Amino acid sequence: MSKKKLLATIVWSATLAATGAMADVTHAPLDAANRGVAAQRDDEELAIHRVLEQFRAIKIPLSTAVAIAERLHDGSRTTDVSFEISGPASYRVRTVGNERIWENVIDADTGSVTEKEISSSLRELDREDLSNIVALKSVKQELSDAVRIAEKAATGSAVAGGLVKQDGKLNFVVVIASDDRLKEVMLEPPRAGKQGATPR
Known part of the structure; x- marks a missing residue:
């Protein structure tokens, strides 16, 4: 498992690529370099459309996949989850607990674990990932809580979170996933002792 595989990194790069490329193209003349950017934007829009199309056809919501993964290890918490379509539609869920991190693939139609679990020690993570995991201990909100708030705020269904x-x-x-778009919702979780979460 790559030490740089936190979903947050994937989410940021995908979102910034999609939104940033559109902004660059609309504000610049379409010369040879910009044609490459336009083609990349078109590819990204097609990829997003494909993800949305497959996501609408699945039976298991992201929140259920998170619950399934957390039940595999008592007391574990989800650090990130993403919807994947590279094979059969599935969710890749990473959970943490007892100084271990586990990665499981959950079938998006049946809810079954479809691949061998990957388990590693927190000591194997890079500094940034480990810092996020340590910071998670001071947060009382779960990722599933953030998903519920974000789905309500953006009027749609969660595809990924981290x-x-x-x-x-x-x-x-x-x-x-809301209508024909992907929307990003960022929430600042309350620290222990504070109430609520602040969507931004």
Whole structure:
């Protein structure tokens, strides 16, 4: 398992590529270099359309996949989850507990675990991933809570979610499929002793 595989990184790169490429193309003349950017944007839009099309056909919502993965290890918490279509539609869920991190693939139609679990020690993570996991201990909100809030705020269904540190603060990032778009919702989780979550 790659040590840089936190979903937050994937979410940011995909979202920034899609939205950033559109902004670049609409504000610049379409010369040879920009044609490459336009083609990349078209490819990204097709990929997003394909993800949304397959996501609408599945039976298991992301929140159920999270619950299934957390039940595999008593007391574990989800750090990130993503919907994948590289093979049969599935969710890749990473959970943490007892100084271990586990990665499981959950079938998006049946809810069964479809691949061998990957397990590693927190000591094997890079500094950024480990820092996010340590910070998660001071947060009382679960990723499933953030998913529920984000789905309501963006009027859609969660496709992915995870932790990301921005400006020194730990946030939950949830990607929502809403109509024909993917929307990103960032929530600042309350620290232990505080109430509620702040969507941004």
